[in-house]
Every structure is written in C-alpha cells, then in structure tokens.
Amino acid sequence: MADSDFLITISGPALSLLFYENVRSTGDQMGFLLGETVEFVIKSYSDLDNQVETVKIYNNIEAVVTCPLPDSLHNSIGKINKEKLKDFLRDTSKQVIGWFRFRRNVGLVPTFRDKLLHKQFASHFCSENGSKEEFFVTCLLSSSTSSEKGTYKFKHVFLRQNREIFEPVPLRISNLGSNSFAQEGLDYKPTPTKKSSDAPDVFTSFIESLNLDLTKTSAVESAIAIQKAAEEHLSQLIPDLCKSDLEVAELERQIKEFMLNKKKKVSDNSKKKIQITQSCEIEKDEFADGRQKSGKISLSKSESSDDTYQEFRTNKDHSTAISQTMAAHKPKNSATYIDKNIDQNKTRRSSTNIANSPSQEPPSTNSISEMKVNITENVLSRNRRFSNMDSEIVKESICKGETNVCGVGRGRGKSTHDNSLKKARRTSGPESFEANSVQNASFQTSYNQVTKKKVDPVRKSDATDNH
Amino acid sequence: MLNQQCAVLTAIDSYIEPLINRVLSTDKFGVCCETIKIDSMSSSCGGVQGDRFKLSIPYARQNLTWNIFFDSQCPEMGPDFIFNDNTFLADMDVDALSTKVPSLANWNPNDENALLNVLKELLSCYKQYQIQLLQKQTRLQLQYNMLISSAEVEDVEVILLPFSSKPTEVRFLISLSVDLSQLQNRTSKSESDIVMLLVTYCGVDWNRITPQLHFSKSLEETLGGTGELRLPQFPSDTSLVQYILKIKKYVAGKVNSAIQSLEKRRDYIAAFLCINHLCILEYDTINCKYVSCILCEDDFYVVMHIQLPLGFPREAPIVEFKSVYHMSSEHVPYSEKIKHYPYDFKWPPHYMIRELYKAMYQQIKIFKLNSIKNCSENHS
Numbered sequence: 135m136a137d138s139d140f141l142i143t144i145s146g147p148a149l150s151l152l153f154y155e156n157v158r159s160t161g162d163q164m165g166f167l168l169g170e171t172v173e174f175v176i177k178s179y180s181d182l183d184n185q186v187e188t189v190k191i192y193n194n195i196e197a198v199v200t201c202p203l204p205d206s207l208h209n210s211i212g213k214i215n216k217e218k219l220k221d222f223l224r225d226t227s228k229q230v231i232g233w234f235r236f237r238r239n240v241g242l243v244p245t246f247r248d249k250l251l252h253k254q255f256a257s258h259f260c261s262e263n264g265s266k267e268e269f270f271v272t273c274l275l276s277s278s279t280s281s282e283k284g285t286y287k288f289k290h291v292f293l294r295q296n297r298e299i300f301e302p303v304p305l306r307i308s309n310l311g312s313n314s315f316a317q318e319g320l321d322y323k324p325t326p327t328k329k330s331s332d333a334p335d336v337f338t339s340f341i342e343s344l345n346l347d348l349t350k351t352s353a354v355e356s357a358i359a360i361q362k363a364a365e366e367h368l369s370q371l372i373p374d375l376c377k378s379d380l381e382v383a384e385l386e387r388q389i390k391e392f393m394l395n396k397k398k399k400v401s402d403n404s405k406k407k408i409q410i411t412q413s414c415e416i417e418k419d420e421f422a423d424g425r426q427k428s429g430k431i432s433l434s435k436s437e438s439s440d441d442t443y444q445e446f447r448t449n450k451d452h453s454t455a456i457s458q459t460m461a462a463h464k465p466k467n468s469a470t471y472i473d474k475n476i477d478q479n480k481t482r483r484s485s486t487n488i489a490n491s492p493s494q495e496p497p498s499t500n501s502i503s504e505m506k507v508n509i510t511e512n513v514l515s516r517n518r519r520f521s522n523m524d525s526e527i528v529k530e531s532i533c534k535g536e537t538n539v540c541g542v543g544r545g546r547g548k549s550t551h552d553n554s555l556k557k558a559r560r561t562s563g564p565e566s567f568e569a570n571s572v573q574n575a576s577f578q579t580s581y582n583q584v585t586k587k588k589v590d591p592v593r594k595s596d597a598t599d600n601h
Numbered sequence: 602m603l604n605q606q607c608a609v610l611t612a613i614d615s616y617i618e619p620l621i622n623r624v625l626s627t628d629k630f631g632v633c634c635e636t637i638k639i640d641s642m643s644s645s646c647g648g649v650q651g652d653r654f655k656l657s658i659p660y661a662r663q664n665l666t667w668n669i670f671f672d673s674q675c676p677e678m679g680p681d682f683i684f685n686d687n688t689f690l691a692d693m694d695v696d697a698l699s700t701k702v703p704s705l706a707n708w709n710p711n712d713e714n715a716l717l718n719v720l721k722e723l724l725s726c727y728k729q730y731q732i733q734l735l736q737k738q739t740r741l742q743l744q745y746n747m748l749i750s751s752a753e754v755e756d757v758e759v760i761l762l763p764f765s766s767k768p769t770e771v772r773f774l775i776s777l778s779v780d781l782s783q784l785q786n787r788t789s790k791s792e793s794d795i796v797m798l799l800v801t802y803c804g805v806d807w808n809r810i811t812p813q814l815h816f817s818k819s820l821e822e823t824l825g826g827t828g829e830l831r832l833p834q835f836p837s838d839t840s841l842v843q844y845i846l847k848i849k850k851y852v853a854g855k856v857n858s859a860i861q862s863l864e865k866r867r868d869y870i871a872a873f874l875c876i877n878h879l880c881i882l883e884y885d886t887i888n889c890k891y892v893s894c895i896l897c898e899d900d901f902y903v904v905m906h907i908q909l910p911l912g913f914p915r916e917a918p919i920v921e922f923k924s925v926y927h928m929s930s931e932h933v934p935y936s937e938k939i940k941h942y943p944y945d946f947k948w949p950p951h952y953m954i955r956e957l958y959k960a961m962y963q964q965i966k967i968f969k970l971n972s973i974k975n976c977s978e979n980h981s
Contacts, residue, residue, distance in 0.1 A: 161646035161674040203675070210679025210708035213695045237670070238647060245670060246682040250695050298692040396676070 139190040141304045142232075142271060142292045148195055149307055153288055155200045156236040156275055165200035166223065167232035167273060169193060171265045193231045193271060193303075199223065202386055203393075212250035216258060230259040232271035232292070242274040242291040244300055252295060268294060271303055340364065613642065614650040616676045620716040621654065627717055631724065632758045632776045634795055634817055635659035645672055660724065661760040661774040662799055662815070667723075669716075679708030680716065682723070686764035689730055701726050731759045734768070740807055741771055744841040751842045753849065754778065770803040775845065779852045783860050784823055794820045796852055800841065808837045814848065823888070824859050825911045859911065863889060865950075866909045869918075872950035873907075876958075895925075898965040902926075904934075905961065914946040920957070922968045927976040935972045939964050 144152075156163055174190045201207060207222065208214045220227060233255050235248055244252070256270035275290045292303040340363050346356045613621055624637050637658050642651035652671040657664040668683040684690070690698070699706035704718035712718075735742050738761075748757060755776040761768035777796045797815040812835050816824055833847045866889035873892050874881060882904065884892035893906040904923040910916040920942065924935040942960040944953065 162670075162672050205675045205678045209706065211695065211699055211702060211706040213699060213706070238645060239643060240653075243683055243687070245668075246684065246690055248681075249691060250693065250698070253692075254695060295692075298688075300691075393674070393676075 139188065140192075140269065140294075141306055142193045142195060143306045143308050144195040145308045148197060152198045152234065152273075152275070153277075155198060156277060156288075159200070159236065161238070162204075163200060163236040164204045165198055165234055166226075166230045167195045167234055167271070168197040168199060168226055168229040169195040169231045170229065171231055171269055191269060193269060194308075195231065196229075198234065199226060203389065208247075208251060212247040212254070214251065214254045214258065219258065227259065228263045230255075230263070231265070231269070232273060234273035234275055236275040236277075238276065239278045240276050242276055242289055244272060244274060244293060248272060248274070249295075249300070252293075252300075256295065268296060270294065272300070340367075611642075612650045614644075614652045614671070614673050616710060617652060617671050619713045620710075623713045624656070624717045624720060630721075631659050631661075632756050632774050632795075633659050633662060633797060633815070637720070640666065645670070646674065648673065656720075658720065658724065660727065661758040661772050662797075663760055663762070663772070665724075665727070667720075676710060677708075679705050679710075680719065684727075686727075688765045689727055728758060731761055734761050735759055735771070738768070738771065738807065741802060745773070747840055747842050748773070748775070748845070751845075753842060753845050770801060771807065772802075773800045773841070774798075775800065777845065777849055777852065779849060779856065781820070781856065784856060796820070798845065798848055800835070800844075810835045810837055812844070812848070814852070824855055830855075862911055862913050865914050866890070869909060869913070869950040869953070873954055876951060876954050896961060896965060898962055898969075901965065901969045903965055903968060917944045917946075918957075920961075922964070924968075924972045927972045929975065929979075935975055937968055937971060 155165065170193075172192045172194060174192070176188045176190065178186050178188070180186055201222065206215070206218055223230065233251070235244075252270070252272045256267040260267045260270055272293045272295075273290060274293065275288070277286065277288045279286050290305075292305055293300040294303050295301075340360065344356075344359050344363060346359065348356060351359075621639070625639060626636075628634070628636050630637055637656050640655040640657055642655075643653045644651050645653055650673065652673045654669045654671075656667050656669060658667055659665075666685040670681040670683075672678055672681075702719060702722045704715055704722055708719075709715055732745070735745055745757070745759065748754060755778050757776070758774040760772045760774075762770040762772065775798045777798055779796045781794055781796075795817045797817075799813040799815060801811040801813070803809050803811075812832055814830055814832055833844075833851055835844050870884055870889050870892050873894075874884070877894050880894045880896065882893045882895055889909065891906065891908045893904055896903050896905050902925050904925060906921045906923060908919040908921070910919065920939040922937050922939060927935040929935045939961070942964075943956045948956070
C-alpha cells in the first residue's frame with residue numbers, strides 16, 4: 135500500500151541547485167540530498183461508511199550538499215569511511231534522506247559501486263535519523279550535449295532499493311502556485327508543523343519584530359515591511375558570507391592543485407612505483423583540515439546564508455512557477471527529461487576549457503582559472519545551498535493562520551511509524567524569511583545582479599519548453 | 602551504457618594507459634584463452650583522453666560487456682563497473698566483497714596489474730554466481746557436480762542465459778585435458794593450445810543438448826577446422842562425464858590420424874625431393890602441407906603446386922598449374938586445377954609421384970594452349 139504512495143518531492147530551486155552543481159563540476163560528482171521523510175495518513179470514508187486509511191510517504195528534498203572529493207569518503211570498492219562522513223556532514227547528517235551521483239554522457243544505471251554505497255549510506259543515515267532504509271533514495275543524474283552543442287540534456291532518476299532490486303521512485307516538483315496538494319503540506323504553501331527545536335527561525339523573529347497587525351495593515355504594506363527588514367538583514371550578512379565563500383573556494387582550489395600534481399606524479403612514476411602514498415596521506419589530511427575549517431565557516435555563517443536565500447528565492451519563484459507547469463503534467467514520471475539551455479555560457483566555457491587542454495598540464499591551469507571565474511558563482515551556490523534548507527521552515531512558519539487548509543486527513547507520526555518517521559528537524563539555522571509574500575525584491579548588490587543573470591535564461595528556456 | 606553520441610576517443614588518460622594495456626595484452630583469459638577487447642571509450646569530463654571503457658570479456662564463448670569507469674579527477678580511485686548482467690553483485694555486503702575482490706578494495710594505481718587482477722577476481726565471482734544460479738536446476742546441478750569431481754576436465758565455465766530472467770539455456774564450456782604432446786612440429790604457441798567442449802542445454806527439462814567442439818587457432822591448423830567434425834551423439838540420458846570420455850576418445854583419434862597423416866605427408870615430400878630435387882621451388886617443412894616445383898615441356902615452363910590435405914593419403918593431393926607467362930588478372934598468374942590423374946592411396950609415395958609426372962606432361966600441353974587462349978582473349 136505504502137509502496138505506491140512513496141514519492142520524492144523537491145522544490146524548483148532545490149532541483150535547479152542540484153543541476154547547477156552538476157554543471158559546475160568538471161567530471162563526475164557525488165553528494166547528498168538533505169530533507170525529511172514525511173508520512174501522511176489520509177482518512178477517507180467509503181460508501182459503505184468504512185473508514186479507509188491511506189499512508190503516503192514523501193521524501194522532501196530541501197537542499198543538496200556536494201562532495202568535492204569522494205575518494206575521501208569511500209575507498210575504491212565503495213566501503214564508506216564513517217568517520218570522515220561524519221566530519222563532512224556534521225549536523226546535517228540527520229537530514230540526509232538520499233544521495234546523488236552525477237556522470238556525464240551515461241545512462242541512468244547504478245554502477246556496482248553505487249549499489250554498494252547506497253546500501254551503506256542507507257544503513258548509516260537511517261540509523262542516525264531513525265527513518266526506514268527502504269525510503270532512502272539514490273538519485274542518478276546525467277547530462278549530455280548534442281554534437282553541435284545546441285541542446286543540453288539533463289536526465290535524472292530517483293531509485294530506492296526494494297529487496298534486491300533498485301526501483302524508480304516518482305519525483306514531483308513542488309510548485310509555488312498550485313494549491314491542489316495543499317493538504318499534503320508539501321508545496322510552497324506552508325503548513326504548521328511541530329518542530330523539534332523550539333527556537334524561532336529568522337523569519338518568525340522578523341515577523342515578531344515588525345509587530346505587524348495583519349487585520350489592520352494592508353497585505354501590500356506588510357509585505358513591503360517584511361521585504362525591507364529582509365533586505366537590511368541581508369546586506370549586513372553579505373560581506374561575511376562572501377569572505378567565507380572566498381576562503382572555501384581558495385581551499386578547494388588548493389586541493390585540486392594538489393590532486394593534479396599527485397595525478398601527474400602517479401602517471402609519471404607509475405613504472406618507478408615511487409611511494410607517493412605517504413604524500414597522498416598528508417594531502418588528504420590537509421584537505422580534511424581545510425574542509426573542516428570551511429565547514430565551520432559555512433556553519434557559522436549559516437545565518438547569513440539564510441538571508442541570501444531570500445534574494446535567490448524571489449528571483450527563482452517566477453521561473454519555477456513556469457517550470458512547474460511543465461513538470462506538473464507528468465508528476466508520476468520517474469525519470470523526467472528536461473531539456474534546458476540554462477547555464478549555457480558556463481557549460482560552454484568549461485567545455486572549451488577542456489577542449490583547449492590536450493595534455494596533463496593544462497587542466498591545472500584550467501581548474502584554477504575556472505575557480506577564479508567561479509568565485510562569485512560559488513558565493514551564490516552556497517547561498518542557495520543553505521537557503522534551500524530553509525524552504526521547509528519558511529513554509530511552516532508562514533502558515534500559522536492556515537490550519538484549515540491542511541486540517542482534514544492529515545496526520546503525522548502515525549503510531550506504527552511514530553519513531554521511524556519522527557522528523558529530523560533542523561537544529562541549526564533557525565531563521566528564515568517569508569519569501570512568498572515578498573515579490574520583486576530588488577537588492578542593490580552586485581550579487582543579486584549575477585543571480586538575476588543566471589536566472590533569466592532559465593526562465594526563458596523554461597517558457598519555451600512549455601510549448 | 603555509454604552514450605552512443607559521444608565522440609569515439611583514441612587516447613587513454615595517461616595514468617590508466619598502462620593498466621589497460623596490460624589487460625589488452627593478456628592473451629589467456631578464462632577457459633577459451635581469448636583476449637579482452639576494448640569496444641569503446643569516452644571521457645567522464647568531456648575531455649579528449651578517455652577514462653571510461655567498454656570491455657568485452659570472453660566467458661563461456663559469450664562476451665560479457667562490462668563498462669569500466671575511471672575518474673580522471675580522482676586518479677587514486679579504482680574503477681567502477683556496470684555489468685551487462687545487472688543481477689550480478691546486485692546485493693552484496695561490502696565486507697564480503699572486499700575479501701573476494703581484494704585488488705579493488707586495496708586498489709593500487711601504481712601497479713600495472715591492478716586492473717587485470719580486479720577483472721580476474723570479478724570474473725571468478727561471476728563464475729561463482731553462475732554456479733550458484735545453477736543450484737536451482739537440480740538436473741544440471743547434478744551434472745556439474747559430477748563433472749567437477751571427475752578428473753577429466755581442467756576447467757569449466759558455466760553460464761545461464763538470458764541474464765536476469767528465468768534461464769532458458771545453460772552453457773558449459775569445458776576445457777578438456779587431451780594429450781597433445783605427440784603432435785610434432787608445433788610452434789611455440791602450442792602451450793596455449795586447448796580443446797574445448799561447449800555443451801548447450803535447452804528445452805523442457807533441459808532435454809535438448811547440443812555439443813560443439815572448439816580448438817584453439819593453432820590447433821585448428823593442425824587438426825583441421827571444427828566445422829566438419831562429426832561429433833558422437835549425445836543422448837539426453839547419458840551423463841556429461843560419460844560424454845566427455847567419448848569426446849576425449851574422439852579427439853585422441855583425431856590427434857592420432859593427424860600424426861599419421863603428417864608422417865605420410867612427410868614421406869611423400871621426402872620422396873618428391875628425392876625424385877625431383879632439381880626442380881623444387883619450395884615446400885612446407887613444418888606441417889608438410891604443400892610442395893611446388895617447376896616443369897618444362899617443349900620449352901614451355903609451368904609451376905606445379907601440390908597441396909596435401911590433412912586427410913592425406915585417403916584424400917588425394919590437390920594439383921594446380923600456375924603459368925609463369927600469363928596473368929588471369931593483375932598480379933594473379935593464370936592457374937588451373939588438375940582434377941584427373943592416376944592416384945591410389947595404397948600406392949607408395951614414389952610410385953604416386955611417378956604416376957603423377959607421367960600424367961602431367963600430357964596436361965602441360967593442354968594447359969599451354971588454354972593459357973595462351975585465355976591470355977589472347979583477355980587482350981583482344
């Protein structure tokens with residue numbers, strides 16, 4: 135029963151963040167999907183007056199975390215290093231509901247190692263957040279370009295392991311505008327939920343500080359007030375965020391440089407069999423330190439990221455609304471083809487870079503130059519990453535007055551699944567913004583302009599795809 | 602699994618190249634002693650140097666297509682795989698697998714043999730997996746157990762086809778230990794000589810049995826092609842082991858007749874050299890399969906090429922005239938096969954040759970006329 139009612143939901147921004155991260159990577163990529171597993175019990179009455187209960191289980195993906203160096207998390211056969219995994223994910227490990235693997239120009243078939251990793255990740259993360267292993271998902275992504283580089287194709291599929299077989303899980307992209315699924319509480323319309331942490335999030339504290347009286351002030355006025363407060367908060371946080379992201383970018387660049395040097399050494403000395411392993415260890419340790427550092431920075435800056443989400447969100451809302459209409463036609467399709475021309479500039483840039491690098495050495499310069507170019511993008515991506523984590527909070531906090539919408543037939547934590555599906559709520563970053571009510575937020579920062587540039591083509595291409 | 606649209610690459614990423622070369626240059630892999638071949642290559646990051654390969658691996662006279670994924674971004678990381686049989690290693694415990702495929706668990710990119718070892722280990726896992734699948738087919742399972750407990754075979758590869766569904770066909774590729782030491786004049790390749798029996802079971806209750814005998818290439822030259830072999834019947838009530846004994850006898854007979862035939866051919870060529878040592882052009886010293894000499898009649902010269910079939914002396918030598926003056930087409934001399942000449946396999950070699958010669962001087966005149974006629978026709 136529950137099997138047919140298991141699906142993955144993702145917001146448009148989270149999905150585009152995932153694709154964006156994919157396209158940014160030079161080669162293969164892996165990472166984790168953060169979110170929560172939600173269970174709904176829908177009670178309905180049949181003609182015979184029998185009460186029928188249906189259980190629906192949704193995995194809502196709220197954010198993605200990419201893993202810059204997968205070889206530190208698992209070995210060649212795919213045995214995971216739990217210690218390093220914990221170090222890498224830290225607080226977010228409770229929110230991991232799945233993982234993804236991106237490869238260019240391949241079919242969406244899990245490899246030998248993917249299958250092993252899925253199994254281990256499932257048991258590792260499910261024991262941490264208490265959900266069921268069968269609801270842990272693997273997302274396989276692939277992108278390819280046509281020979282004339284005119285069409286960019288993005289493919290994805292979500293898989294879960296049912297007994298021995300990997301079976302596809304349908305994906306639904308939540309839409310801002312659609313209200314039809316409101317009772318299931320997984321679209322943009324927020325629903326009140328009980329949170330494990332009682333600390334108010336950023337958005338709630340904003341609303342409280344503004345002392346809005348929604349009955350007296352008009353909707354527009356209150357929206358503008360919220361927007362202004364958000365803008366102020368953002369502009370305070372941007373410099374810090376920028377600094378930390380630059381630092382992360384620099385560390386990533388250094389790691390890549392180390393890796394390339396090492397690769398060169400490996401290929402040069404493969405016959406001499408020089409013991410490079412020691413130096414590798416050192417490098418790896420350095421990397422681990424660097425990552426921890428960056429992790430600390432990012433976590434400490436999570437507040438700031440929350441706010442930048444605002445900016446991203448408002449820009450994205452329109453585009454996702456459009457793209458959703460497209461996706462909504464086939465919500466049951468487990469693998470959806472989305473042809474997009476997003477980020478063409480970037481992909482072209484990276485592909486030309488690669489094309490210009492015929493031998494070993496150029497990639498090093500290539501990656502450096504790309505890092506330089508990407509610094510601003512990095513900032514943005516990080517914003518998105520963190521900001522997406524808050525989408526759920528956003529929707530929860532807004533809806534305090536809307537209990538009716540999702541009243542009937544909704545129930546959380548049904549007794550049988552009470553423990554297993556107990557929500558792994560965020561403990562960090564308890565701040566958020568109301569994004570829905572803020573429209574056309576225009577920030578005077580350069581970052582915002584970059585974001586807009588990035589989004590516009592998406593909007594256009596989505597619109598054209600709809601025809 | 603690799604995208605077909607992707608451009609076919611020719612360069613291999615430098616750190617993978619020694620590993621792949623090692624795999625491709627290994628000439629003995631599995632029972633059938635064939636080589637692994639590379640089907641296609643592509644790059645994970647859209648570059649010009651390939652790090653993804655599609656290999657076809659010989660197993661039970663089937664080609665297993667395995668996709669191998671390296672990651673140029675992580676040269677330390679070992680390869681990843683997609684097997685064409687997706688039920689293989691679908692649900693494995695990582696620790697159990699680490700003991701079965703140690704070369705992958707302790708991947709060392711500096712070891713040239715690393716990839717080859719991983720493939721070997723995986724292939725042996727695959728074999729175990731197929732044997733495990735065979736457990737469900739009690740009849741064949743029994744045959745298999747009898748087979749491996751007998752000393753008659755060296756190695757067996759089992760495969761159940763089609764993959765990942767209810768099997769309709771089971772193949773046993775059995776490497777037979779046959780004494781080939783009596784075969785003389787073998788080249789250095791003789792070490793990899795192998796006699797294989799492929800037994801295919803299909804049909805209801807596995808009642809339809811098709812045996813096929815295969816020789817390795819160099820052995821095929823000595824024993825003749827396997828196409829014309831008339832294998833003994835395989836009634837479905839006899840066991841595989843019994844049949845293998847039959848086959849071994851059959852192969853031994855084949856080897857014996859090959860040895861005898863070689864001796865006869867050698868005698869024939871020896872006699873030929875004695876009689877016509879002045880006009881010999883060339884002859885096969887190893888397998889004694891042919892001899893050619895030059896003949897003259899009325900100042901007309903002609904090359905006589907005598908081919909000795911493997912069935913000699915029961916099969917008559919094939920005699921062919923080749924003109925030294927005329928071409929039938931560019932670079933091909935005019936030639937004619939002489940079909941009728943006196944021959945009896947009971948004759949001693951020197952008598953055979955004398956009789957042949959007698960007849961040939963008559964034939965040369967006809968050949969002379971024919972070749973001139975043919976040539977003038979071509980020119981006119």
